[in-house]
Amino acid sequence: MYGVWTVEQIRTAEDRLLAVTPDGALIRRAAFGVATHALALLRERTGGVAGRRVVLLVGSGNNGGDALWAGYYLRKRSVAVTALLLRADRAHPEGLAALRRAGGRTVEVPAEGADAEALVSGADLVVDGIVGLSAHGSLRGAAPALVAAVRAPVLAVDLPSGVDPDTGAVEGDAVRASVTVTFGGRKPVHVLGRGPARCGEVRLVDLGLDLPEPELRVLEAADVGRRWRMPGPDDDKYTQGVTGIAAGSSTYPGAAVLACGSAVRATSGMVRYAGWAADEVRSRWPEVVATGSVEDAGRVQAWVVGPGLGTGQAGRDVLAAVFDDGVPTCVDADGISLLAKYPELWDRRDPDAAVVLTPHDREFARLGEPLGVELGPDRVAAARALAARTNSVVLLKGNATVVADQDGRVLVNPARSSWLATAGSGDVLTGLVGSLLAAGEDPLFAAACASWVHVRAGELAADGAPISAADVLGTIPAAVREAVLAAGRRPPLHRPEGATALCDDEPRHG
Numbered sequence: 001m002y003g004v005w006t007v008e009q010i011r012t013a014e015d016r017l018l019a020v021t022p023d024g025a026l027i028r029r030a031a032f033g034v035a036t037h038a039l040a041l042l043r044e045r046t047g048g049v050a051g052r053r054v055v056l057l058v059g060s061g062n063n064g065g066d067a068l069w070a071g072y073y074l075r076k077r078s079v080a081v082t083a084l085l086l087r088a089d090r091a092h093p094e095g096l097a098a099l100r101r102a103g104g105r106t107v108e109v110p111a112e113g114a115d116a117e118a119l120v121s122g123a124d125l126v127v128d129g130i131v132g133l134s135a136h137g138s139l140r141g142a143a144p145a146l147v148a149a150v151r152a153p154v155l156a157v158d159l160p161s162g163v164d165p166d167t168g169a170v171e172g173d174a175v176r177a178s179v180t181v182t183f184g185g186r187k188p189v190h191v192l193g194r195g196p197a198r199c200g201e202v203r204l205v206d207l208g209l210d211l212p213e214p215e216l217r218v219l220e221a222a223d224v225g226r227r228w229r230m231p232g233p234d235d236d237k238y239t240q241g242v243t244g245i246a247a248g249s250s251t252y253p254g255a256a257v258l259a260c261g262s263a264v265r266a267t268s269g270m271v272r273y274a275g276w277a278a279d280e281v282r283s284r285w286p287e288v289v290a291t292g293s294v295e296d297a298g299r300v301q302a303w304v305v306g307p308g309l310g311t312g313q314a315g316r317d318v319l320a321a322v323f324d325d326g327v328p329t330c331v332d333a334d335g336i337s338l339l340a341k342y343p344e345l346w347d348r349r350d351p352d353a354a355v356v357l358t359p360h361d362r363e364f365a366r367l368g369e370p371l372g373v374e375l376g377p378d379r380v381a382a383a384r385a386l387a388a389r390t391n392s393v394v395l396l397k398g399n400a401t402v403v404a405d406q407d408g409r410v411l412v413n414p415a416r417s418s419w420l421a422t423a424g425s426g427d428v429l430t431g432l433v434g435s436l437l438a439a440g441e442d443p444l445f446a447a448a449c450a451s452w453v454h455v456r457a458g459e460l461a462a463d464g465a466p467i468s469a470a471d472v473l474g475t476i477p478a479a480v481r482e483a484v485l486a487a488g489r490r491p492p493l494h495r496p497e498g499a500t501a502l503c504d505d506e507p508r509h510g
């Protein structure tokens with residue numbers, strides 16, 4: 001798990017450190033990190049560093065200062081450095097002097113006697129020091145044309161210019177980097193909105209900041225693996241938590257099949273199905289115990305309700321019956337629309353039973369609007385507000401998934417590809433959330449771990465080509481295995497040939 005700090009948190013910590021650090025030390029520490037990563041990138045892409053052409057795009061603040069100082073260090077390694085000054089009158093004076101001292105070339109934009117765009121397109125590496133933490137809005141002035149002329153990999157200083165530091169939103173022209181070198185701690189731009197797609201690989205340079213509790217957290221494989229419920233010798237099909245799925249209809253039986261399938265693949269316990277698609281579910285998943293109604297389904301430890309259910313009276317009655325059961329519940333898709341349409345359904349909910357809502361943007365708007373919660377560019381604030389307003393965990397879908405609970409805790413899961421944007425993929429996610437709730441997981445972590453496995457299963461299934469939601473079902477076990485192994489746990493019954501060691505959850509004798 002790693003932390004993510006807001007711009008304000010980072011700035012406060014920087015100010016405290018600046019007050020006790022010699023003048024210019026911090027910016028040189030940051031710039032040295034930029035230069036180190038620039039050299040590695042040059043070596044990787046061109047096979048060397050001496051004589052390679054690096055162009056610095058230099059804006060009016062300390063972000064440009066970082067780039068200029070990095071240029072100074074690159075000159076020490078005989079790199080040919082040209083700085084394009086977008087605001088020559090406001091370029092960082094010490095950085096500028098250092099670069100010139102080391103033999104770097106500086107060109108004012110608009111360029112006199114030099115074609116700035118040609119310089120950019122002829123570079124082996126471009127360093128984006130246009131704007132950093134003080135950014136507001138998209139690129140402006142000469143910057144968009146220069147960025148459009150880039151042919152080489154871009155190393156962004158702190159963040160890709162044009163992307164909002166606190167939300168990752170992109171509203172116009174913005175840099176697309178191969179590598180982003182950031183300082184002190186990751187910021188929201190690195191994990192939210194369009195940020196991850198624009199940042200490329202994010203590398204962290206330690207500045208020695210004393211940071212408070214992070215605003216957001218990101219789960220990694222080992223965090224998921226440590227929490228994943230694995231059966232021990234005393235377990236049977238009931239003790240691991242039975243997942244109930246109330247989904248699908250004669251119009252949408254596929255939603256039921258997919259949600260059941262993901263719960264089957266994610267756990268080794270039992271899955272029960274209740275609804276109009278019992279025949280379809282049975283024929284695809286013979287291990288599911290399927291009945292026609294929630295009332296007849298038998299005991300479950302958690303319900304999934306909503307996918308493919310329809311938004312009419314019949315669907316309303318299913319949701320009411322699920323709430324009457326008083327167990328943790330994941331409400332998705334039509335379930336969310338039903339809550340928006342029949343708000344009195346909330347009264348059927350047992351206030352002590354957790355609810356996880358898993359809306360996409362339109363479902364969020366439908367539910368949030370009457371409650372006074374708007375979905376703006378700040379998706380963390382929106383998810384938090386809806387979670388507080390509904391006393392639920394909210395998993396807001398998207399390229400970066402945001403999970404917030406009623407206490408304000410937020411976990412973010414940035415995707416590294418977009419193959420999951422395929423019909424039925426949300427139904428797979430819902431089944432995963434339900435199975436983790438049934439296993440007794442903390443609802444915030446149930447939602448976030450489900451999202452992690454969903455994203456990883458999607459990556460494994462896609463491997464660079466389009467996938468169907470059913471393909472994602474197939475790679476859920478591989479994603480879980482990866483998480484469990486990353487946590488240093490061995491899946492039960494997995495014993496190397498001839499080994500006598502017992503698995504983690506078995507008692508050890510003598």
Ligand SMILES: NC(=O)C1=CN([C@@H]2O[C@H](COP(=O)(O)OP(=O)(O)OC[C@H]3O[C@@H](n4cnc5c(N)ncnc54)[C@H](OP(=O)(O)O)[C@@H]3O)[C@@H](O)[C@H]2O)[C@@H](O)CC1
Pocket residue numbers: 014015018026027028030031059060061062063064066130131132133134135136137138139140143157158162183
């Ligand atoms: N603090 C520290 O200890 C350390 C800080 N470090 C570094 O400092 C960076 C923050 O530097 P910073 O605060 O000087 O501002 P920075 O982001 O360079 O912006 C400068 C000016 O750009 C302008 N501008 C705004 N939007 C724009 C746009 N879309 N397109 C074009 N221009 C735009 C705006 O000017 P305005 O428009 O208001 O005239 C703004 O004032 C930080 O990201 C990190 O790299 C590291 O060295 C580590 C130590």
Ligand SMILES: Nc1ncnc2c1ncn2[C@@H]1O[C@H](COP(=O)(O)OP(=O)(O)O)[C@@H](O)[C@H]1O
Pocket residue numbers: 333360396397398399400401415417418419420421422423424425426427428429454
């Ligand atoms: N561009 C994207 N990149 C990565 N993941 C995405 C993207 N768009 C959607 N997803 C993910 O795909 C799933 C889609 O869910 P949903 O919209 O409910 O689809 P459906 O209703 O067809 O099942 C969510 O988990 C969401 O986070």
Ligand SMILES: [K+]
Pocket residue numbers: 063128129130131132156157158159160161
């Ligand atoms: K930048």
